[in-house]
Amino acid sequence: MSAKPRLFVTRNFPSDVMVRANKTYETTRNDEDNPLSSADILERSAGSDAILCAATEIFDRDLIAALPDSVRMIATFSVGYDHIDVSAANEKGIVVSNTPNVLTDATADIAFLCLLGAARLAHQAAATLRAGQWERWMPSQFAGVHVTGKRLGILGMGRIGQAVARRAKGFDMQIHYHNRRPVEARGLDEAIYHQDADSFLAECDFLSINCPLTPETKYFINDESIEKMPEITVIVNTARGGVVEDAALIRALKSGRVAAAGLDVFENEPNLNPDYLGLDTLFVLPHIGSATVETRNAMGFKCLDNLDAFFAGSALPSQVEI
Ligand code: DGY
16 A cells, blocks of 8 residues: 555644545645644644645745655645745746635625624614623614615626625625626626726625725825815725725724625734724624535645645546646
């Protein structure tokens, strides 16, 4: 019997995933789930054939260059791969895979939770109640922004953007989107494509950010772009924190230029900018877009399907191609 491939597993992934990983691979694990520095990753990947990581580990060019030559694949437990310098990996002959499809619905659900939570001031209302400060029903208290029938702008019409659009149809929202190219897909027949960012921003009663973080999308939301949006707008981000310049959004929430924001992601995670904390119009979650048991298992199994295919010499179900 040939030896099992050696797999360095950077996080404590769901137990069903680890059971399967341990059957097929000789694993080096991080059962304590400690954050790992580049030095830790280098030390622990010694002798490994592949690495199973999450979006919490940054594989920049320097780290990739320093990885042992034995490492031939990095499978990330995420659809986003902005934490991996894929060009540097490919130049070194390292294949990278990710987990598209399996987290589409879970993430679109959280986008809608953020949209509704922000629009309807859910944080403020729930916090008041829990603090024992809700005195009585009042006609104008907790009056948020009406959702049904409004215009929803979707930045990034990939799988998750499309799933957000389908959910929005249930709220009779008119869909506008900005994407590299127009998309034909189920539920998008009436969606309006904007090649131009400015014409798109002008239609965003609500904005849902569903694009990857790239040099082009970094700080798409900033002081200038906010000024191009309608007066009472709600910004929702379930993609990557870096698409929004937090300082600009905080200024706009403080001044009322942006009515509310729903964020599942933010800059410098896990450290939320403290200036957000006093803002009642912010509904914020700790990056739980894909956090259902079913989805997290499916993400782990997808990583293992990719790794198994690689070591069998077959095409990967989801290799990152750039
Ligand atoms: C993803 O899959 O990219 C999620 O954001 C988790 O990192």
